[in-house]
Amino acid sequence: MTNDRMLVYVSFYAALIAALGLFPLFNIPFLGGVPITAQTLGVMLAGVMLGPVRGAVAVVLFLFLVAIGAPLLAGGRGGLGIFAGPSAGFLIGWPVGAFIAGGLMRQMKERSVIVSAGVSAAIGGIGVVYLFGIPGLMLLADLSFGQAAFGSLVYIPGDLIKVALTAVIAQSVARGLPSALVSRV
Amino acid sequence: MISTYISGDSWLHRLPAGWKLIGLCIFTMVLFPVESPAIAASGFLAALALFTVVGREGYRRLLALRSVLYLLVFLLIFHVLAGTLTSGIVAVFRLMTMVVLATLVTFTTRMEDMLDALNPVLTPLNFIGISSRRIALAIALVIRFTPFLIALADELGSAFKARTGKRGGVRLTAPFAVLALRTADHVSDALAARGGADGFDNIDEVGEGNTPNDQ
Amino acid sequence: MPYLLSKNSNPTPSCEPREGVCVSNVSIARGGRIVIENLSLSLVEKRIALVGLNGSGKSTLVRALNGLISPIKGKVCIHGVDAVKSPKAAARMVGFVFQNPDHQIIFPTVAEDIAFGLRQAGISKSTTRAQAKALLREYDCEEWADRPISELSEGQKHLVCILSVLIMEPEVLVLDEPFSSLDIAVRTNLLSRLKHLRQQIILINHDLDVFDSFDRMIWLKDGRVEADGLPESITPLYRKHAMEVAGRLTPESL
Amino acid sequence: MPYLLSKNSNPTPSCEPREGVCVSNVSIARGGRIVIENLSLSLVEKRIALVGLNGSGKSTLVRALNGLISPIKGKVCIHGVDAVKSPKAAARMVGFVFQNPDHQIIFPTVAEDIAFGLRQAGISKSTTRAQAKALLREYDCEEWADRPISELSEGQKHLVCILSVLIMEPEVLVLDEPFSSLDIAVRTNLLSRLKHLRQQIILINHDLDVFDSFDRMIWLKDGRVEADGLPESITPLYRKHAMEVAGRLTPESL
Ligand SMILES: Nc1ncnc2c1ncn2[C@@H]1O[C@H](COP(=O)(O)OP(=O)(O)OP(=O)(O)O)[C@@H](O)[C@H]1O
Ligand SMILES: Nc1ncnc2c1ncn2[C@@H]1O[C@H](COP(=O)(O)OP(=O)(O)OP(=O)(O)O)[C@@H](O)[C@H]1O
Ligand SMILES: O=C(O)CCCC[C@@H]1SC[C@@H]2NC(=O)N[C@@H]21
Ligand SMILES: [Mg+2]
Ligand SMILES: [Mg+2]
Numbered sequence: 068m069t070n071d072r073m074l075v076y077v078s079f080y081a082a083l084i085a086a087l088g089l090f091p092l093f094n095i096p097f098l099g100g101v102p103i104t105a106q107t108l109g110v111m112l113a114g115v116m117l118g119p120v121r122g123a124v125a126v127v128l129f130l131f132l133v134a135i136g137a138p139l140l141a142g143g144r145g146g147l148g149i150f151a152g153p154s155a156g157f158l159i160g161w162p163v164g165a166f167i168a169g170g171l172m173r174q175m176k177e178r179s180v181i182v183s184a185g186v187s188a189a190i191g192g193i194g195v196v197y198l199f200g201i202p203g204l205m206l207l208a209d210l211s212f213g214q215a216a217f218g219s220l221v222y223i224p225g226d227l228i229k230v231a232l233t234a235v236i237a238q239s240v241a242r243g244l245p246s247a248l249v250s251r252v
Numbered sequence: 253m254i255s256t257y258i259s260g261d262s263w264l265h266r267l268p269a270g271w272k273l274i275g276l277c278i279f280t281m282v283l284f285p286v287e288s289p290a291i292a293a294s295g296f297l298a299a300l301a302l303f304t305v306v307g308r309e310g311y312r313r314l315l316a317l318r319s320v321l322y323l324l325v326f327l328l329i330f331h332v333l334a335g336t337l338t339s340g341i342v343a344v345f346r347l348m349t350m351v352v353l354a355t356l357v358t359f360t361t362r363m364e365d366m367l368d369a370l371n372p373v374l375t376p377l378n379f380i381g382i383s384s385r386r387i388a389l390a391i392a393l394v395i396r397f398t399p400f401l402i403a404l405a406d407e408l409g410s411a412f413k414a415r416t417g418k419r420g421g422v423r424l425t426a427p428f429a430v431l432a433l434r435t436a437d438h439v440s441d442a443l444a445a446r447g448g449a450d451g452f453d454n455i456d457e458v459g460e461g462n463t464p465n466d467q
Numbered sequence: 468m469p470y471l472l473s474k475n476s477n478p479t480p481s482c483e484p485r486e487g488v489c490v491s492n493v494s495i496a497r498g499g500r501i502v503i504e505n506l507s508l509s510l511v512e513k514r515i516a517l518v519g520l521n522g523s524g525k526s527t528l529v530r531a532l533n534g535l536i537s538p539i540k541g542k543v544c545i546h547g548v549d550a551v552k553s554p555k556a557a558a559r560m561v562g563f564v565f566q567n568p569d570h571q572i573i574f575p576t577v578a579e580d581i582a583f584g585l586r587q588a589g590i591s592k593s594t595t596r597a598q599a600k601a602l603l604r605e606y607d608c609e610e611w612a613d614r615p616i617s618e619l620s621e622g623q624k625h626l627v628c629i630l631s632v633l634i635m636e637p638e639v640l641v642l643d644e645p646f647s648s649l650d651i652a653v654r655t656n657l658l659s660r661l662k663h664l665r666q667q668i669i670l671i672n673h674d675l676d677v678f679d680s681f682d683r684m685i686w687l688k689d690g691r692v693e694a695d696g697l698p699e700s701i702t703p704l705y706r707k708h709a710m711e712v713a714g715r716l717t718p719e720s721l
Numbered sequence: 722m723p724y725l726l727s728k729n730s731n732p733t734p735s736c737e738p739r740e741g742v743c744v745s746n747v748s749i750a751r752g753g754r755i756v757i758e759n760l761s762l763s764l765v766e767k768r769i770a771l772v773g774l775n776g777s778g779k780s781t782l783v784r785a786l787n788g789l790i791s792p793i794k795g796k797v798c799i800h801g802v803d804a805v806k807s808p809k810a811a812a813r814m815v816g817f818v819f820q821n822p823d824h825q826i827i828f829p830t831v832a833e834d835i836a837f838g839l840r841q842a843g844i845s846k847s848t849t850r851a852q853a854k855a856l857l858r859e860y861d862c863e864e865w866a867d868r869p870i871s872e873l874s875e876g877q878k879h880l881v882c883i884l885s886v887l888i889m890e891p892e893v894l895v896l897d898e899p900f901s902s903l904d905i906a907v908r909t910n911l912l913s914r915l916k917h918l919r920q921q922i923i924l925i926n927h928d929l930d931v932f933d934s935f936d937r938m939i940w941l942k943d944g945r946v947e948a949d950g951l952p953e954s955i956t957p958l959y960r961k962h963a964m965e966v967a968g969r970l971t972p973e974s975l
Contacts, residue, residue, distance in 0.1 A: 071448045075440040078390045079433070082397030089402060112429075128390055138354045139398070144347065232425060239426035240433060243575025243615050247433040259867030309499050362833065362867075368846070396829055403871055410535050411571050414563045415584050415631075418555055430575045434617050438824040441789055445817045446827070446838050448809055498872040520904040521876030566875045566902065569823055606970055618752040621820045621898075622775030622927075644875075647901035648820065650774040650927050652966035673876075673904050674928065712906035716860055 073121060076249065080117060080125035081132070084109030085139040101154040101204070103222055104141040108229040110161045111192035114168030115184045115237050118250035122165040130158060156203010160196035167191035172250040180248070184237035188230045193223075262305035264360045269369035272357045279353060283346050289338060292345035299352040306359045314355060366395075386449050393439070404432055485547035487511035487667060488532060488639060493541030495527055495690075502527045503538070503690040510669065512682035516698060517671045518705055519687035520712065525671045526566055528687065529641045532669075533561040546638060559588075562637030564645045566671075568624040577603070577619070577627055578612040584635040602630050606653070622648045629657065640668045646677065675702050739801035741765035741921060742786060742893060747795030749781055749944075756781045757792070757944040764923065766936035770952055771925045772959055773941035774966065779925045780820055782941065783895045786923075787815035800892060813842075816891030818899045820925075822878040825885075831857070831873070832866040835885040842889075856884050860907070876902045883911065894922045900931065929956050 087105040109129075114122035133139050134150065150158065168191025175183035197219060204215035241248050264272070279295075286292050303310055328340050358366075370391065374384035408428055412420035443449065488510040495503040503524045519525050530536045531543050534554030543550040543557075550557040565571035574580040581602065582595035590598075596612075603609045606626065616624060625648045632640070640661075646654045658677060661668060670677070675698075678684060684701040686694045688708075694701050742764040749757040757778050773779050784790045785797050788808025797804040797811075804811035819825035828834040835856065836849035850866075857863045860880065870878060879902045886894065894915075900908045912931060915922060924931070929952075932938060938955040940948040942962075948955050 069440075069444075071443055072437075072440040074386060074390055074449050075393060075436055075443060078393035079397055079436040079439075081390075082394045082401060083432070085394065085398045086401040089398075128394065132391065132394060138351055144350075236426050236429040239575060240430055243427075243430040244433050244437075244617050245615075247430075247437070312499065362830070365846075392828075396827070399829070400871075407570055408573065411565070411573050413554060414533055414535055414558055414565070414571075415573070415587065415635075418587075424573070427573050427575065430617075431569075431572075435823075437617075438821075439827060442819070442825050442827050444789055444808065445787055445812055445819075445825075446841055448812070450809075498869070520906055521880070521902075522874045526874060567821065567823060569821060615752070620776045620780060626775065644902060648775075648898060648927070650963065651929075651960065652774055652963040652970070654927070655964065655967040656970045673902070673908070675905075706905065709904065709906040710909065713909040716906070716910045 073249075076117060076247075077121055077125045077128060080109065080113040080122070081129040083112065084126065084129045085132070085137075088139055088141045101157060101200075102141045103225050105229070106141060107161070107192055107196065107226060108232055110165050110196070111168060111188040111229060111233040112236065114165035114191050114250075115172050115187050115233055116240065116248055116250060117165075117169060118173055119166045119169035121249065122169040123162040126162040126165045130162070153204055154200075156206070157196055157200035159203070160199030163199065164191040164195040167195045169250055176251065180241040180251070181234045181238040185230055185234035188233040189227075192230065192233070193226045258306045258309055258359045260306060260360065262360065264302070264305045264356070267360075269361045269365040270372075272361055273366075273369055276353055276357055280350060283349060286346065287339070287342060289341045289345070292342045292349070296345045296349045296352070299349045299356070303352060303356055306356065310356075310359055314352070383450070389449050396439075397436075400435070401432055404428070404435065487546070488669070489542075489544040490528075490531070491542050491544075493528075493531060493538045493543060495524075495531055495536055495538045497527060497536075501539075501690065503531075505541075506690070506692065507541075508685065508692070508695075510667075510683075513667055514681040514683070515667070515669045516678040516681045516684040517669060517687065518673075518675065518678075518684060518701075519693075520709065523687045524690040525687055526643055527690075529563070529643060529669065529671065532639075532641055533557045533563050535563075560638045562632040562635050562640045564629050564632050564640075564642045566643040566647075568621070568628045568648075571628045571631075572616050572624065575615055575617070576612075577614055577616055580616060580627060581631040581634055584631060588635075598634060602634055606630070606656075622650055622653070625649055626653060636666070638666060640664070640666050642668065643671045644673065645670075646672065646674070675706065678702070741800070742923070743796075743798040744782075744785070745796050745798075747782075747785060747792045747797060749778075749785055749790060749792045751781060751790070755793075755944065757785070760795070760944070760946065762939065762946070762949075764921075764937075767921055768935040768937070769921070769923045770932040770935045770938040771923060771941065772927075772929065772932075772938060772955075773947075774963065777941045778944040779941055780897055781944075783817070783897060783923060783925065786893070786895060787812045787817050789817075814892040816886040816889050816894045818883050818886050818894075818896045820897040820901075822875065822882045822902075825882045826870050826878065829869050829871070830867055831870055831881055834870060834881060835888055838885060838889040852888060853884075856888050860884070860910075876904055876907070879903055880907060890920070892920060894918070894920050896922065897925045898927065899924070900926065900928070929960065932956070 084106050087109045090105055110126055113125040116122070117125060129139065133144075138144060168187040171187035171190055172183055175186065201212070201215045201219060204218065205212060237248065241251070246252060283292070283295055286295070303314065328344055332340065370388060371384060374387050377387065378384055405424075405428060408424055408431060409420055412418070412424060488508075490506055490508045490510070493503060493506045494501060506528070517525050517529070527536065531538055532545065532550060534543075534550040534557045537551050545557050545560050548556045548560065550561075563571075572580055574583060578596055578599045581599040582592075585595040585598060586592065600609055600612055603611055608623070608626075611619070611623070611627075616627060619627065625645070629642075629645055642661075646657070649657065661670075662680065670681075672678070678698045681698045684696065684698040684705075685692060686701055686705050693708075694704055742762075744760055744762040744764070747757060747760045748755060760782065771779050771783070781790065785792055786799065786804060788797075788804040788811045791805050799811050799814050802810045802814065826834055828837055832850055832853045835853040836846075839849040839852060840846065854863055854866050857865055862877075862880075865873070865877070865881075870881060873881065879899070883896075883899055896915075900911070903911065915924075916934065924935075926932070932952045935952045938948075938950065938952040938959075939946060940955055940959045947962075948958055
């Protein structure tokens, strides 16, 4: 894998996260500015497919674009202001989640793709993201830990669907275009 | 940044990209603390008026963004339930204004101009070993891929419809991922064939280990 | 000034016949521009050639035949079925080979993609797979069955696209430059195979030699019918026009 | 049993000459299978035709010429530059038109994509844009400059790909079925334009008529050189072989 190819792949996943924000059906505003969003599917995929470092870089690239004003977050939001909003904790959790998911994927090399992708996505894409998101909510939206944690439950069903999708997609890619599963090559 | 450039020769087209980006930034900052619905609404109207420079085609493409409306409705309902209707209205106008303006900037700015404008912002990264040229290219690629992915989903939908008459729905998710990734491969080949991310400038560096490969 | 050589010079076909394809008063817009304007055709011949320079609207027109594009005006009927109102029925009747194989392929592996249409028609997985493999065998490439399509050459991919349509045995076959990346062996074979099919065929091709035994040729120019008639009469007119255009391009550099 | 008509029957060219393209003892694997095996060629003629059935390895071979694929064995040199060790220098020298236009296009609008190669060489934006527009004007399509490439027809897209390579004036032009979706007008024009270029051209095409005035024809079969010589002598052999293959396919159904 060359540097140039990696550059393209990283950009590709950043774009995927952006594109997932454009489907209105899956991007529902909620909990005072933290939407239920399809974009975390992109975050999970970036980690699972690209591995830890590149996966995290893809998410950071996406967040950089958002920061300089590209309206790429769910609902066409963007700009530096976002990082002062209630979802900031989750956003910071995204690259870390992708990193952990990628790392786990690499650890489980000898397991089947579908299982390891599911486990990695669940731990990195849900566990780690919430680890940052809930304190973020407490800090920025003035909620208690109980409130923040309880409120976050609304995201769980959606997030579980995304984990399942990540697993299925990783499996298909392993079959149809094995070279694209960079975390395994 | 969702749609790309609309050709034209208006003053906004000719305005340097850097100015447009700075203008967008300032507008956002000014708009953020606004609490009066009247001011927020006039901001939005001003943005719409500005939009005339991209003409009919511009409005037509703007309509394609109507998905944002769902979000706005939800946002409004949320605020009504919380008893903060006024700030809800302000928030809705602010959002619409930002979307319209950001869209306008991308409609009137060629991608390469946008990147050149960002160059000074990125140059400091050269000192920590990240080439600003590569970042610029990465951004260009994100902007290229985003609308492309949507078009690709559309195309795959067409292919499915041509063969079944039905809509594909979720079962196209996995095929879509494979198809899209294949395109990423093609783009990196195309890039390599034309000099790679760093161009043909430092061509004399032989054996830099930058060997493309299709594995 | 279109040459009027048409046997079907009826300007607005009524779309009554339950036979063939009927396009009446159709206008199509793409990317904000009108690409096909007020076109009417009644296509009942068995072998129909569609020619025209790049960008003349050939692919756009045939995409309207199976409901992939909806006209802004007018009506398209396939064997009496309205392609806009019932795209599913139209898609079942029209087998469509896309100009670019990458735009047609849905599934990651060869056998899956070829079998897909049959699966859609409700046939069991094992039967469809066997049929797909049998068809591949006829082209001496049974071992492709489980290969990822991304690992085929362009011509091989194009062949897969054609086979996945042929296997469906649709009433009308629409082929948009199907031979463009096929080698002369496969091309010759397919051509003679197409000749023997009972179905109606609408074929777009830049190489005019393949239209030898065709019943009708339609020349599109800027989204309108420029001439319409027997291939023997249209071919020389079209070729002459193309040569004139060729001469007009880049005079300074030659 | 390869026909040995080669003027260059030297089995292992030494890659000494600083002229032309030199392939020595090259093997290439794709998707785990060997696709090109132990191939040696010294390409110094101005006009070289590369023919072969689908999947014979033509695209794979030319991709090795500008370092897009690294051989598992052997060496490829362009004007004395090693394509594996310095892929970038090789890419600068070899202008490559991909078989499928969708695989070549990088940027969303026409002028950007055409100008990109020049930009890569460090030329200013305004100059490259002007050059791109001038080239488009020669093909009577200056107004495409700011159009999204996704809104062009297939043939128009293919033309854009060719122009974006021609504008670079590379030392060696590698064209992988460049005419496949072009209309006869553009095809004729480009062909006569190519004839007048000073550069070396390596052309892959299934339609053998375009090789009329070529200096050399190489016939690839299953990743090996089956015959190599003057087009007059190779064409009939290759055509005969293709017809035999065509006859062997699906005998039962014809
Ligand atoms: N997706 C699109 N969006 C907007 N315009 C398009 C699109 N596809 C094609 N066009 C335009 O519509 C016109 C007709 O295109 P079409 O693809 O039907 O041509 P064609 O006759 O099939 O050409 P070719 O021989 O190159 O395949 C062209 O001017 C083209 O630029
Ligand atoms: N990306 C790939 N991965 C694995 N195998 C491939 C890939 N591309 C091509 N192949 C295989 O390599 C062989 C040579 O393919 P190549 O594309 O070079 O053929 P070609 O001569 O260009 O054929 P065509 O006339 O169809 O374009 C074929 O058997 C093909 O299946
Ligand atoms: O758009 C934003 O401002 C960021 C949204 C963060 C959403 C979080 S991420 C984890 C959880 N799952 C969801 O679907 N939404 C939240
Ligand atoms: Mg077409
Ligand atoms: Mg090829």
